Amino acid sequence: MNASDFRRRGKEMVDYMADYLEGIEGRQVYPDVQPGYLRPLIPATAPQEPDTFEDILQDVEKIIMPGVTHWHSPYFFAYFPTASSYPAMLADMLCGAIGCIGFSWAASPACTELETVMMDWLGKMLQLPEAFLAGEAGEGGGVIQGSASEATLVALLAARTKVTRRLQAASPGLTQGAVLEKLVAYASDQAHSSVERAGLIGGVKLKAIPSDGKFAMRASALQEALERDKAAGLIPFFVVATLGTTSCCSFDNLLEVGPICHEEDIWLHVDAAYAGSAFICPEFRHLLNGVEFADSFNFNPHKWLLVNFDCSAMWVKRRTDLTGAFKLDPVYLKHSHQGSGLITDYRHWQLPLGRRFRSLKMWFVFRMYGVKGLQAYIRKHVQLSHEFEAFVLQDPRFEVCAEVTLGLVCFRLKGSDGLNEALLERINSARKIHLVPCRLRGQFVLRFAICSRKVESGHVRLAWEHIRGLAAELLAAEEGKRDGQSCII
Amino acid sequence: MNASDFRRRGKEMVDYMADYLEGIEGRQVYPDVQPGYLRPLIPATAPQEPDTFEDILQDVEKIIMPGVTHWHSPYFFAYFPTASSYPAMLADMLCGAIGCIGFSWAASPACTELETVMMDWLGKMLQLPEAFLAGEAGEGGGVIQGSASEATLVALLAARTKVTRRLQAASPGLTQGAVLEKLVAYASDQAHSSVERAGLIGGVKLKAIPSDGKFAMRASALQEALERDKAAGLIPFFVVATLGTTSCCSFDNLLEVGPICHEEDIWLHVDAAYAGSAFICPEFRHLLNGVEFADSFNFNPHKWLLVNFDCSAMWVKRRTDLTGAFKLDPVYLKHSHQGSGLITDYRHWQLPLGRRFRSLKMWFVFRMYGVKGLQAYIRKHVQLSHEFEAFVLQDPRFEVCAEVTLGLVCFRLKGSDGLNEALLERINSARKIHLVPCRLRGQFVLRFAICSRKVESGHVRLAWEHIRGLAAELLAAEEGKRDGQSCII
Ligand SMILES: Cc1ncc(COP(=O)(O)O)c(C=O)c1O
Ligand SMILES: Cc1ncc(COP(=O)(O)O)c(C=O)c1O
Numbered sequence: 001m002n003a004s005d006f007r008r009r010g011k012e013m014v015d016y017m018a019d020y021l022e023g024i025e026g027r028q029v030y031p032d033v034q035p036g037y038l039r040p041l042i043p044a045t046a047p048q049e050p051d052t053f054e055d056i057l058q059d060v061e062k063i064i065m066p067g068v069t070h071w072h073s074p075y076f077f078a079y080f081p082t083a084s085s086y087p088a089m090l091a092d093m094l095c096g097a098i099g100c101i102g103f104s105w106a107a108s109p110a111c112t113e114l115e116t117v118m119m120d121w122l123g124k125m126l127q128l129p130e131a132f133l134a135g136e137a138g139e140g141g142g143v144i145q146g147s148a149s150e151a152t153l154v155a156l157l158a159a160r161t162k163v164t165r166r167l168q169a170a171s172p173g174l175t176q177g178a179v180l181e182k183l184v185a186y187a188s189d190q191a192h193s194s195v196e197r198a199g200l201i202g203g204v205k206l207k208a209i210p211s212d213g214k215f216a217m218r219a220s221a222l223q224e225a226l227e228r229d230k231a232a233g234l235i236p237f238f239v240v241a242t243l244g245t246t247s248c249c250s251f252d253n254l255l256e257v258g259p260i261c262h263e264e265d266i267w268l269h270v271d272a273a274y275a276g277s278a279f280i281c282p283e284f285r286h287l288l289n290g291v292e293f294a295d296s297f298n299f300n301p302h303k304w305l306l307v308n309f310d311c312s313a314m315w316v317k318r319r320t321d322l323t324g325a326f327k328l329d330p331v332y333l334k335h336s337h338q339g340s341g342l343i344t345d346y347r348h349w350q351l352p353l354g355r356r357f358r359s360l361k362m363w364f365v366f367r368m369y370g371v372k373g374l375q376a377y378i379r380k381h382v383q384l385s386h387e388f389e390a391f392v393l394q395d396p397r398f399e400v401c402a403e404v405t406l407g408l409v410c411f412r413l414k415g416s417d418g419l420n421e422a423l424l425e426r427i428n429s430a431r432k433i434h435l436v437p438c439r440l441r442g443q444f445v446l447r448f449a450i451c452s453r454k455v456e457s458g459h460v461r462l463a464w465e466h467i468r469g470l471a472a473e474l475l476a477a478e479e480g481k482r483d484g485q486s487c488i489i
Numbered sequence: 490m491n492a493s494d495f496r497r498r499g500k501e502m503v504d505y506m507a508d509y510l511e512g513i514e515g516r517q518v519y520p521d522v523q524p525g526y527l528r529p530l531i532p533a534t535a536p537q538e539p540d541t542f543e544d545i546l547q548d549v550e551k552i553i554m555p556g557v558t559h560w561h562s563p564y565f566f567a568y569f570p571t572a573s574s575y576p577a578m579l580a581d582m583l584c585g586a587i588g589c590i591g592f593s594w595a596a597s598p599a600c601t602e603l604e605t606v607m608m609d610w611l612g613k614m615l616q617l618p619e620a621f622l623a624g625e626a627g628e629g630g631g632v633i634q635g636s637a638s639e640a641t642l643v644a645l646l647a648a649r650t651k652v653t654r655r656l657q658a659a660s661p662g663l664t665q666g667a668v669l670e671k672l673v674a675y676a677s678d679q680a681h682s683s684v685e686r687a688g689l690i691g692g693v694k695l696k697a698i699p700s701d702g703k704f705a706m707r708a709s710a711l712q713e714a715l716e717r718d719k720a721a722g723l724i725p726f727f728v729v730a731t732l733g734t735t736s737c738c739s740f741d742n743l744l745e746v747g748p749i750c751h752e753e754d755i756w757l758h759v760d761a762a763y764a765g766s767a768f769i770c771p772e773f774r775h776l777l778n779g780v781e782f783a784d785s786f787n788f789n790p791h792k793w794l795l796v797n798f799d800c801s802a803m804w805v806k807r808r809t810d811l812t813g814a815f816k817l818d819p820v821y822l823k824h825s826h827q828g829s830g831l832i833t834d835y836r837h838w839q840l841p842l843g844r845r846f847r848s849l850k851m852w853f854v855f856r857m858y859g860v861k862g863l864q865a866y867i868r869k870h871v872q873l874s875h876e877f878e879a880f881v882l883q884d885p886r887f888e889v890c891a892e893v894t895l896g897l898v899c900f901r902l903k904g905s906d907g908l909n910e911a912l913l914e915r916i917n918s919a920r921k922i923h924l925v926p927c928r929l930r931g932q933f934v935l936r937f938a939i940c941s942r943k944v945e946s947g948h949v950r951l952a953w954e955h956i957r958g959l960a961a962e963l964l965a966a967e968e969g970k971r972d973g974q975s976c977i978i
Pocket of ligand 2: 353639
């Protein structure tokens with residue numbers, strides 16, 4: 001395939017992309033396929049001779065699309081949103097053509113420098129404290145990670161290195177194993193599984209702090225755990241506070257937790273994977289209050305800020321905490337500007353070595369939407385979730401299970417877990433909309449997340465009527481079962 | 490931007506991409522910019538109102554391109570290649586439009602299933618032992634990681650979990666800290682820095698095994714280290730063998746190292762990040778002999794197999810070794826087919842949670858090139874490096890510093906490190922071609938890597954003549970300095 005073939009096929013692909021996204025509402029949101037469906041549909045080995053592009057594009061419709069869960073369908077209300085916008089797609093195309101691997105400044109200066117400035121732009125949109133911005137007098141700065149999971153792990157590893165050095169400086173004989181044995185990290189019982197995993201990878205204990213009635217981590221519970229562990233000779237070194245938990249979008253109390261971490265010299269990492277995007281709206285910014293106490297902060301523009309995956313934005317207050325944890329400098333990666341203090345080698349900030357030119361996506365999206373356009377987008381989603389909440393509240397058979405702050409509504413039928421499991425089963429089997437569940441205080445709960453860029457009030461209303469209809473059928477059937485049973489006994 | 494705007498702008502972008510790649514030879518391969526060049530060129534904050542696409546595309550030329558290192562220029566001979574092909578770009582466009590996040594089977598069945606089958610296709614192209622393939626009777630399978638660094642870390646963590654469980658089963662009182670303190674991982678002194686970093690993250694010791702005269706890890710050196718460490722009460726648990734080292738593309742002796750690891754029950758991970766792609770050619774397949782002893786194997790199609798970044802192919806012999814190391818199952822990620830044994834949830838195989846539909850790139854590239862097309866591509870690059878080698882060998886002022894097996898030539902001027910540093914400085918300052926150095930046995934060496942999809946004999950010859958010309962100037966200047974000096978003394 002040469003450049004002129006690519007011009008032709010690339011334009012066909014642009015049309016295919018636009019057709020797909022324009023017509024997505026007409027596709028069944030969740031596929032019918034069974035595990036193992038794909039293997040029999042394609043050859044067992046790669047072809048020796050080239051296939052044609054026509055064949056491949058046909059196979060996309062025949063083989064791939066029937067197995068796709070359509071995350072951008074306006075009937076997709078599962079998990080959390082994953083971003084999708086045309087400007088981001090355009091930028092990703094450009095990123096693919098440039099195809100540079102920006103692990104160091106020299107490996108592609110524009111790739112590093114645009115990232116630093118875009119992270120400052122975004123930090124300013126969120127009104128992050130200046131200490132986190134690279135263009136300010138402080139020692140902080142931002143970096144694009146691949147995922148919130150990686151950001152949490154990087155923060156934990158940096159904190160681990162820092163505390164280990166401090167302890168070893170104080171007691172020179174102390175081995176790393178002996179330190180690890182004593183280190184404890186903390187997060188609320190509502191924290192994402194990636195936090196537990198970071199603890200596992202880092203080889204440190206992770207303790208779950210019981211959340212309060214609003215699913216928030218509070219001072220008292222954290223303080224209690226810290227005191228108990230310190231009394232037992234353990235060393236608290238890392239706390240993850242979540243803003244917008246995965247199950248129900250609750251918020252840890254940063255204004256309480258922050259000062260404690262500060263006082264105790266514990267690294268505070270703030271994970272706002274989903275909710276962070278909302279903080280660009282002044283009316284939601286208060287949810288971020290207390291971030292001034294954090295050592296690191298992270299959220300995913302690839303969730304809710306129209307920047308396609310992957311783009312997880314992480315800031316630290318002291319760049320050297322990250323670079324000190326990871327720095328290893330083989331000669332083939334050295335370049336002449338290194339160590340000048342002027343430049344950033346992002347490979348020292350992340351787990352992988354290679355990295356794409358991901359800041360192009362931020363640049364295109366921020367410029368083509370403008371801050372106002374992005375704010376309007378967030379506000380619309382929050383508005384839609386309140387519309388759904390209102391529907392649920394109007395129906396006495398249902399209850400809302402957690403405060404609705406942003407774009408997620410947790411709800412359930414008043415009744416047993418079994419009943420709600422059966423409802424979810426009916427919803428997902430009908431294939432009209434797609435939801436996933438969670439557990440809150442042991443109860444089985446349905447999550448309704450506003451996800452698609454194209455979801456409107458009409459879709460939300462249809463979804464609710466559909467859910468209500470299935471609930472009515474289910475309740476009638478249950479009623480019938482009970483009647484039937486009483487006859488037999 | 491709506492779908493019809495995207496149709497228009499997307500097609501303009503396709504043309505821009507094609508223009509860029511067609512005209513790349515005319516761009517200066519390495520930029521002139523100084524650190525900090527970009528910030529003054531763009532506003533300090535994101536715009537409130539949208540900018541136009543025209544403005545952005547103009548800024549790409551004005552602001553971005555002057556700071557880009559053009560990795561796909563035929564005059565780029567630095568680092569290792571990073572893949573770039575039109576079929577991969579087309580697939581990535583599709584991947585962007587589908588925009589699914591395939592962390593579990595249910596999150597998008599096609600995304601998971603195509604990946605499993607593509608990893609089998611690729612495994613068969615390499616003639617990997619059946620034990621590594623998912624479609625065979627064994628317990629193995631493949632996964633796409635973001636980078637070789639992540640693959641090494643994942644392998645190390647899986648090995649760490651496995652040995653920890655074994656030791657704890659034998660001595661129930663043993664703490665994790667006590668285990669970590671004793672674990673030792675090994676790699677040759679030529680291994681990539683990502684191996685050292687994996688050890689650092691995993692909290693285990695990593696020991697460098699001295700390589701032999703051909704920069705290869707051999708049985709005797711490894712055996713010696715193992716004996717010494719075991720005698721000291723340490724527990725060897727992990728060995729990384731590198732096929733195609735970063736500095737000089739040397740090959741650890743897998744047929745020697747493999748049986749030792751097998752004998753000692755040590756996890757053997759094979760890192761063939763760059764060289765792996767060559768194993769699809771029968772004449773290079775022997776370099777992979779011994780992989781049957783490995784527990785995990787990894788290489789980067791995103792380096793040399795025309796699949797754009799990121800696509801790092803990793804196989805394991807026992808899927809459960811990975812899933813057992815990471816498995817954490819919150820309810821909102823549960824789905825009904827789970828545990829049926831039929832399906833794969835790739836989030837248990839990797840560090841991040843989210844993942845793009847990266848197997849589309851493999852599918853498009855394998856089908857549009859065909860195995861023969863891919864083999865021809867590899868062979869051409871190897872041929873070109875031998876052409877460069879021949880030039881160096883013909884010039885008595887130069888020497889080749891390591892055996893040329895694939896697409897990399899390590900060479901230097903006979904003389905001091907200072908002389909070679911000066912030569913590299915002249916080469917990179919002239920901006921006609923771009924190279925990076927390495928150190929071999931303490932000596933400063935220049936690396937000439939065949940990188941671009943568009944590099945031809947003519948470019949290699951021009952590059953050599955350019956280098957030779959600069960060397961002549963340099964040697965004359967040195968001569969002059971010495972003459973000058975002798976006059977003064
Ligand atoms: C609060 C929170 N943290 C972390 C994550 C993990 O995000 P990622 O896929 O970017 O690792 C999620 C995902 O939904 C989340 O909700
Ligand atoms: C032998 C080897 N291993 C690992 C790596 C790291 O690759 P990645 O950027 O995919 O982490 C490289 C990079 O050149 C390499 O040459």
